[in-house]
Amino acid sequence: MTRIHSHERDQDFSDVDRAALIAALSAVLPTNSLLADQEDLKPYECDGLSAYRRLPLAVVLPENEAQVVAVLQTCHRLGVPVVPRGAGTGLSGGVLPMEHGVVLSLAKMMHILKFDPLARTAVVQPGVRNLAITETAAPHGLYYAPDPSSQIACTIGGNVAENAGGVHCLKYGLTLHNVLRVRGVTMAGAIVECGNHALDAPGYDFLALMIGSEGLLAVVTEVTVKLVPKPEVARVIMASFDDVTKAGAAVAEIIAAGIIPAGLEMMDKSATAAVEPFVKAGYDLNAAAILLAESDGTPEEVAEEIAAMRAVLEKSGATDIRVSTSDAERLRFWAGRKAAFPAVGRISPDYYCMDGTIPRRRLAEMLTAIAQMEKKYDLRCANVFHAGDGNLHPLIMYDANVAGELERTEAFGTEILKLSVELGGTITGEHGVGFEKLGAMCVQFNSDELAVFHRLKAAFDPQGLLNPDKAVPTLHRCAEFGRMHVHQGDLKFPELERF
Amino acid sequence: MIDTFKARILDGKPLCICGGGSKDFYGNPPQGEILETKAYAGIVAYEPTELFITAKCGTTLAEIERTLAERGQCLAFEPPRFSADSTLGGVVAAGLSGPRRASAGSLRDYVLGVKIIDGEARELTFGGQVMKNVAGYDVARLIAGSLGTLGLITELSLKVLPRPVAEATLCFEMPPGKALEQLNRWAGQPLPIVASAWQDGVLSLKLAGARAAVEAAQQKLGAGGTAAEGFWDELRDQRLPFLATETLWRLSLPSVAPMLDLPGETLIEWGGAQRWLRSAAPADSIRAAAEKVGGSATAYRCDTGLKAQVGAFAPLPAPLLNLHRRVKAAFDPRGIFNPGRLYPDL
Numbered sequence: 001m002t003r004i005h006s007h008e009r010d011q012d013f014s015d016v017d018r019a020a021l022i023a024a025l026s027a028v029l030p031t032n033s034l035l036a037d038q039e040d041l042k043p044y045e046c047d048g049l050s051a052y053r054r055l056p057l058a059v060v061l062p063e064n065e066a067q068v069v070a071v072l073q074t075c076h077r078l079g080v081p082v083v084p085r086g087a088g089t090g091l092s093g094g095v096l097p098m099e100h101g102v103v104l105s106l107a108k109m110m111h112i113l114k115f116d117p118l119a120r121t122a123v124v125q126p127g128v129r130n131l132a133i134t135e136t137a138a139p140h141g142l143y144y145a146p147d148p149s150s151q152i153a154c155t156i157g158g159n160v161a162e163n164a165g166g167v168h169c170l171k172y173g174l175t176l177h178n179v180l181r182v183r184g185v186t187m188a189g190a191i192v193e194c195g196n197h198a199l200d201a202p203g204y205d206f207l208a209l210m211i212g213s214e215g216l217l218a219v220v221t222e223v224t225v226k227l228v229p230k231p232e233v234a235r236v237i238m239a240s241f242d243d244v245t246k247a248g249a250a251v252a253e254i255i256a257a258g259i260i261p262a263g264l265e266m267m268d269k270s271a272t273a274a275v276e277p278f279v280k281a282g283y284d285l286n287a288a289a290i291l292l293a294e295s296d297g298t299p300e301e302v303a304e305e306i307a308a309m310r311a312v313l314e315k316s317g318a319t320d321i322r323v324s325t326s327d328a329e330r331l332r333f334w335a336g337r338k339a340a341f342p343a344v345g346r347i348s349p350d351y352y353c354m355d356g357t358i359p360r361r362r363l364a365e366m367l368t369a370i371a372q373m374e375k376k377y378d379l380r381c382a383n384v385f386h387a388g389d390g391n392l393h394p395l396i397m398y399d400a401n402v403a404g405e406l407e408r409t410e411a412f413g414t415e416i417l418k419l420s421v422e423l424g425g426t427i428t429g430e431h432g433v434g435f436e437k438l439g440a441m442c443v444q445f446n447s448d449e450l451a452v453f454h455r456l457k458a459a460f461d462p463q464g465l466l467n468p469d470k471a472v473p474t475l476h477r478c479a480e481f482g483r484m485h486v487h488q489g490d491l492k493f494p495e496l497e498r499f
Numbered sequence: 500m501i502d503t504f505k506a507r508i509l510d511g512k513p514l515c516i517c518g519g520g521s522k523d524f525y526g527n528p529p530q531g532e533i534l535e536t537k538a539y540a541g542i543v544a545y546e547p548t549e550l551f552i553t554a555k556c557g558t559t560l561a562e563i564e565r566t567l568a569e570r571g572q573c574l575a576f577e578p579p580r581f582s583a584d585s586t587l588g589g590v591v592a593a594g595l596s597g598p599r600r601a602s603a604g605s606l607r608d609y610v611l612g613v614k615i616i617d618g619e620a621r622e623l624t625f626g627g628q629v630m631k632n633v634a635g636y637d638v639a640r641l642i643a644g645s646l647g648t649l650g651l652i653t654e655l656s657l658k659v660l661p662r663p664v665a666e667a668t669l670c671f672e673m674p675p676g677k678a679l680e681q682l683n684r685w686a687g688q689p690l691p692i693v694a695s696a697w698q699d700g701v702l703s704l705k706l707a708g709a710r711a712a713v714e715a716a717q718q719k720l721g722a723g724g725t726a727a728e729g730f731w732d733e734l735r736d737q738r739l740p741f742l743a744t745e746t747l748w749r750l751s752l753p754s755v756a757p758m759l760d761l762p763g764e765t766l767i768e769w770g771g772a773q774r775w776l777r778s779a780a781p782a783d784s785i786r787a788a789a790e791k792v793g794g795s796a797t798a799y800r801c802d803t804g805l806k807a808q809v810g811a812f813a814p815l816p817a818p819l820l821n822l823h824r825r826v827k828a829a830f831d832p833r834g835i836f837n838p839g840r841l842y843p844d845l
């Protein structure tokens with residue numbers, strides 16, 4: 001079956017022959033690597049954004065790269081869309097299955113193939129968990145720097161797809177800055193290597209293109225990560241503010257003082273109120289906002305930096321300042337921040353996490369606007385903020401069982417993302433566009449820019465079979481999205497099953 | 500100015516994009532009609548507390564660095580300053596990083612956003628001024644180092660960082676094999692080594708960071724000699740006599756790769772990951788030796804005859820070259836921008 005991929009509108013895959021597909025896949029995979037029964041498919045119906053669910057025709061779990069190639073060649077030949085999937089911890093519906101497609105899980109490719117402490121590199125399969133890399137490297141005083149909050153579960157393949165960050169990325173960078181090489185398979189089954197074990201490779205920087213491409217260009221089968229020495233000491237300052245504007249200004253003052261903290265996070269009062277009963281981190285519940293600022297390095301360096309940051313925070317009007325005196329206390333301060341999402345999940349039946357990035361100096365404007373939106377949509381919102389790099393995570397709390405709340409939540413979220421773009425930022429700092437933010441992409445990019453994305457996609461996948469309805473909206477969808485804004489509150493994707 | 504650029508592109512004749520003209524030696528020989536960019540200049544936005552600067556392509560690197568220095572900031576990837584006329588557009592198109600590359604990251608790591616005009620004269624914006632941005636493919640970083648073959652860069656946003664508070668240099672006498680081993684061992688320890696260079700039996704280390712960290716590292720690493728005044732600047736700007744040679748290869752290798760068995764002299768940088776080679780050995784043997792250890796060799800400076808024969812950059816495997824052609828066509832279907840500069844048919 002030959003399809004011509006078009007960026008005008010979404011493709012129709014309803015003519016995929018299920019029986020022929022299952023037969024063809026079972027010919028190239030071991031029995032236990034192919035799931036096609038309804039109850040076996042259920043766990044794959046969504047990722048961390050559970051508001052969007054669909055069942056695929058089949059789930060395949062290849063054990064090695066040769067099987068990945070065979071699956072892709074089979075689906076390519078039959079014209080069947082493929083959605084690659086890691087641990088499924090993503091928050092943008094990036095692995096939402098195609099109704100007439102296959103989900104390709106990399107969960108069985110979970111081996112660390114090579115760890116070289118002298119070269120400070122590890123060659124890993126895509127299903128290796130982020131934290132497992134650090135655990136392997138730790139005895140040698142090394143670690144893998146990007147630490148998304150889901151690092152205990154999320155896998156490196158998914159980190160590459162999303163260009164995952166974490167609370168330490170202001171100083172240590174994103175996935176992009178910590179990966180040397182990605183090996184992958186294109187939809188047609190060709191193996192491509194981007195980057196190498198040197199610091200650069202000849203030609204275009206396809207590594208930059210591949211990282212953050214949300215599984216649209218190739219299926220990752222091997223990743224070489226860079227490991228860095230673990231700092232001798234880390235300490236964190238926790239500062240309270242009676243006003244979010246002052247807290248935002250304090251962040252700018254820290255940077256202006258020439259300090260790049262290892263981590264710099266803010267939580268507003270709603271967020272600390274949700275977290276404290278759950279984690280007992282010792283947060284100041286009277287504060288309008290708290291800041292967490294971490295310093296790491298040699299003991300002398302940390303002492304110097306903590307003193308400097310403390311002085312800045314005092315001058316910026318902090319009402320209370322505490323400095324961790326042990327690693328246990330430091331981890332407790334962070335535990336609340338890292339558990340912010342589940343903590344909100346505990347006080348609200350459902351929540352919807354946004355991911356816009358804004359220039360930090362516009363933070364007060366954004367938070368004021370969000371407070372007004374809470375009234376407008378009659379929904380509560382807690383804010384956690386990667387303050388150092390301007391990445392804001394408003395957590396909109398709703399109950400999907402109450403008619404209309406999900407739709408109000410989506411409209412609330414869309415308004416936040418539009419404002420993020422208007423303030424000079426972006427609709428997604430680290431969670432990716434996935435399925436969720438296709439509409440918001442039409443706000444951030446014009447049709448010429450979207451067309452470039454589609455042409456890049458077609459360069460790797462001319463038939464448009466790899467994760468087809470994600471990350472980059474068709475022009476048709478943007479036109480629909482534009483219309484939808486006239487009738488805000490209408491159901492966005494009526495074809496989707498919702499709970 | 501933008502309209503002039505567009506008109507030249509719509510003309511459809513091959514264009515050689517030229518900023519300060521300081522890097523004509525790099526890559527394959529320039530071809531096409533000259534398109535000057537240096538008049539399109541000026542800093543558009545600079546927010547020290549947001550750690551970014553936005554400037555038009557013709558702004559000189561010198562002006563950018565002067566502006567940043569006034570606020571105690573810098574471009575941490577230390578691009579070489581080949582001349583006072585070097586422009587930001589040219590710096591990003593070439594994608595070259597300096598001595599701090601192994602510790603601070605590469606030029607592309609610091610690119611936040613670009614504005615380009617593509618081969619059909621469309622103005623396009625990718626990325627922005629914020630540190631974290633995963634909306635759409637990372638085109639801004641794809642453009643970095645593409646030698647102007649994908650589009651005319653008109654505006655750039657880069658991440659900037661504070662200048663280190665303290666710096667110190669230590670020098671040790673040791674043979675190259677020992678230097679490579681030491682550099683890799685040190686890189687695995689929490690030491691503030693930001694740059695390194697081995698040449699002629701002497702390993703020089705640059706320490707930088709908080710004062711306390713630099714002092715502690717000096718104690719730990721022991722007393723060493725000091726480098727000549729201006730050494731790191733000469734290294735960065737490639738003014739060292741070693742680098743100012745007629746035939747110079749740039750080898751990008753895994754840092755742990757041993758000294759290659761090639762005739763000639765070597766200068767080691769980036770903790771072992773960048774090695775400058777002065778050698779009259781055949782290109783094939785140099786490229787093969789680099790590839791064998793997992794790296795690549797660029798004919799960095801050599802006479803145009805040799806370059807025409809062997810190509811400036813190591814040949815790509817077929818599937819990758821194929822993707823290069825398609826990506827080039829996605830931006831510049833008529834092949835107008837800097838034809839042949841990166842690879843003969845791009």
